[in-house]
Amino acid sequence: MPLMLYNTLTRRKERFEPIEPGKVRMYVCGITAYNYFHVGNARAFVIFDVVRRYLMWRGYAVRYVQNFTDIDDKILKRAIAENSTMEQIAEKYIAAYFEDSDRLNILRADVYPRATHTIDGIQRLIHELEQRHYAYAANGDVYYAVRQFPEYGKLSGRQLDDMQAGASGRVDVEEDADKKKDPADFALWKAAKPGEPSWESPWGAGRPGWHIECSAMVRDELGESIDIHAGGMDLTFPHHENEIAQSEAVTGKPLARYWLHNGFINMDGEKMSKSLGNFRLTRDLLANYDPMAFRLFVLQAQYRKPIDFTSDALDAAENGWKTLKEALQFGALFVALTAWSPEADVLEQEAIDRFNEAMDDDFNTPIALSVLFELAKDLHRGRNLIIHDQEREIPVTQLQQKWHTFEALLKVLGLEVKEPGTVELPIEANDTGTVGLTDGEIETLIQQRKEARQSKNWAESDRIRNELQAQGITLIDQKDGVTRWHRG
Numbered sequence: 001m002p003l004m005l006y007n008t009l010t011r012r013k014e015r016f017e018p019i020e021p022g023k024v025r026m027y028v029c030g031i032t033a034y035n036y037f038h039v040g041n042a043r044a045f046v047i048f049d050v051v052r053r054y055l056m057w058r059g060y061a062v063r064y065v066q067n068f069t070d071i072d073d074k075i076l077k078r079a080i081a082e083n084s085t086m087e088q089i090a091e092k093y094i095a096a097y098f099e100d101s102d103r104l105n106i107l108r109a110d111v112y113p114r115a116t117h118t119i120d121g122i123q124r125l126i127h128e129l130e131q132r133h134y135a136y137a138a139n140g141d142v143y144y145a146v147r148q149f150p151e152y153g154k155l156s157g158r159q160l161d162d163m164q165a166g167a168s169g170r171v172d173v174e175e176d177a178d179k180k181k182d183p184a185d186f187a188l189w190k191a192a193k194p195g196e197p198s199w200e201s202p203w204g205a206g207r208p209g210w211h212i213e214c215s216a217m218v219r220d221e222l223g224e225s226i227d228i229h230a231g232g233m234d235l236t237f238p239h240h241e242n243e244i245a246q247s248e249a250v251t252g253k254p255l256a257r258y259w260l261h262n263g264f265i266n267m268d269g270e271k272m273s274k275s276l277g278n279f280r281l282t283r284d285l286l287a288n289y290d291p292m293a294f295r296l297f298v299l300q301a302q303y304r305k306p307i308d309f310t311s312d313a314l315d316a317a318e319n320g321w322k323t324l325k326e327a328l329q330f331g332a333l334f335v336a337l338t339a340w341s342p343e344a345d346v347l348e349q350e351a352i353d354r355f356n357e358a359m360d361d362d363f364n365t366p367i368a369l370s371v372l373f374e375l376a377k378d379l380h381r382g383r384n385l386i387i388h389d390q391e392r393e394i395p396v397t398q399l400q401q402k403w404h405t406f407e408a409l410l411k412v413l414g415l416e417v418k419e420p421g422t423v424e425l426p427i428e429a430n431d432t433g434t435v436g437l438t439d440g441e442i443e444t445l446i447q448q449r450k451e452a453r454q455s456k457n458w459a460e461s462d463r464i465r466n467e468l469q470a471q472g473i474t475l476i477d478q479k480d481g482v483t484r485w486h487r488g
C-alpha cells in the first residue's frame with residue numbers, strides 16, 4: 001500500500017509522491033523563543049519527528065528544517081519582564097528547546113534557521129512582492145494586499161469577506177488599522193519603535209512580520225516548492241494561509257505539496273496555550289514522567305485528533321512504556337541464552353507489514369502501537385518460559401527475530417531506552433562460542449559462594465553474586481538452602 005496522508009489543502013487523504021523521487025523536503029514551524037515549550041507544542045514536534053522517521057524508514061532521504069522565531073512582540077515583552085534583551089531571551093529559550101527536545105528523543109533538524117539571520121531573504125521577498133503589486137508601504141510599514149491574491153483562503157477554506165484575523169493571538173494591533181487598505185491585509189515589515197531592535201531597509205528601519213520569515217526561510221533552505229509543510233492546526237490560519245500568499249505570489253509555484261496539521265492537546269476541553277495560560281511545561285512534566293511515556297501518550301492518538309491532557313492518561317502511558325521497555329530489555333536475555341544467529345537479523349515481515357500498513361494510513365500510530373504491544377506480549381511470554389520453566393525447547397531464534405523487529409519498529413516511533421547500561425548487559429562471547437558464562441562455570445561459582453557463606457565470608461559471597469549479576473545471572477536462594485539461578 002502506498003503512503004496516504006491527509007492534506008489540509010485538498011481536505012482529503014492523498015497518495016504521497018515527493019517532487020523528486022526518493023527525497024523529501026520538509027519544513028516545520030518551530031517555537032517563538034519566549035518561554036519553555038509546553039506539552040501542546042511538544043506534541044507537534046514529536047509527531048513530525050515520527051513522520052520524518054517513518055519516511056526515513058521507508059527509504060526516503062529527508063531534509064528537515066525547523067525555524068526559531070527569535071524576533072516577536074512576545075519576546076520583546078518577555079525581555080522587559082526579565083530585564084534582559086531580545087537576543088538573550090531568544091538564546092535562553094532556544095538552548096532550553098534543545099535540552100527538552102533532546103530528552104524527548106526528537107531528532108535534530110538539518111538546519112534551524114532564525115528570523116534574525118534571514119533578514120536579507122525576507123527583504124528580498126518583500127521587495128519582489130512590492131514589485132508585483134502584492135505589497136504596499138505605509139508609513140514605514142509594509143502590508144500584504146490580500147485581495148491581490150485570488151487564491152487567498154484556499155488552505156483554510158475561509159472566504160475573504162467573512163474573515164477575521166483571529167488565530168494564534170497574533171492579530172495586528174489597532175494602531176495599524178488606519179495604515180491598511182483592507183482590514184484583512186497583514187504586516188510584512190513593521191517600522192521600528194523607539195528602543196526596539198531594528199534593521200535598515202528600503203522602507204526605513206524596522207523588523208519583519210511573523211509570516212514572512214517562514215516564506216523566506218523555506219525558500220532559502222529548501223527552495224521554492226517543498227514536499228511537506230507542517231505545524232499545529234492553529235497555524236492553518238492565518239500563518240500558513242499567509243505563507244502561501246507570500247510565496248506563491250512571487251514564485252507562481254505551490255509552496256508545498258502536502259500540508260500537515262496536528263490536533264491540539266487540550267486542557268479541560270480548551271487548547272493548551274501559552275497565551276491562555278493553561279499550559280504545562282514539557283520540562284516540568286518530565287520531572288515526573290519518562291520522556292518515552294510522554295511520546296507514547298502522544299502516539300496513542302492519531303495525530304490529527306485532539307488529546308485531553310489528564311494524569312490518568314499519562315499514568316496509563318507510563319505503564320505502557322514500562323511494558324515496552326521491559327520487553328526491549330529482554331533482548332539481553334535472548335542474547336545471553338545462545339549466540340545470536342544470523343537468521344535473527346531477518347525481521348519478522350508479518351509484523352512489519354501490519355506496522356507499515358497502519359503508518360501508511362495517515363500515520364495511524366495507535367494501530368502501529370498495537371502491533372508493538374503484541375510483539376511485547378510474545379516477548380514477555382517467551383521470557384517467562386525461559387526463566388520459570390527452564391524450558392529449553394523454545395524457539396530462541398524466533399524470539400531473537402521478534403526482539404530485533406520490535407526494537408527496529410520502536411525506533412521508527414522514536415521510542416528508545418536512552419540511559420546507558422539499561423539495555424545491553426556486558427556479556428561477551430567465550431571461547432566455546434556461546435555467549436557469557438557456561439552453565440558449568442555458573443554452577444562452579446555458585447558452589448564457591450556457598451562455601452564462602454558457610455565460612456561466614458560475606459564479602460566473598462557478595463563479590464561472587466555481584467560478578468554473576470554483572471554477567472546477567474540472577475541468583476535465587478531458596479529456603480531449602482539450594483540456590484537456583486536464571487539468566488536475565
Ligand SMILES: Nc1ncnc2c1ncn2[C@@H]1O[C@H](COP(=O)(O)OP(=O)(O)OP(=O)(O)O)[C@@H](O)[C@H]1O
Nearest residue numbers: 031032040041044231232263264265272273274275
Ligand atoms: N495545545 C497544542 N496542541 C498541539 N500543538 C500545539 C498546541 N499549542 C501550540 N501548538 C503548536 O506548537 C508549535 C509552536 O507554537 P507557538 O510557539 O506559536 O506556541 P503557542 O503555545 O501556540 O503560542 P500561543 O499559545 O502564545 O499562541 C506550533 O506548531 C503550534 O501549532
Ligand SMILES: [Zn+2]
Nearest residue numbers: 029030214239
Ligand atoms: Zn511558520
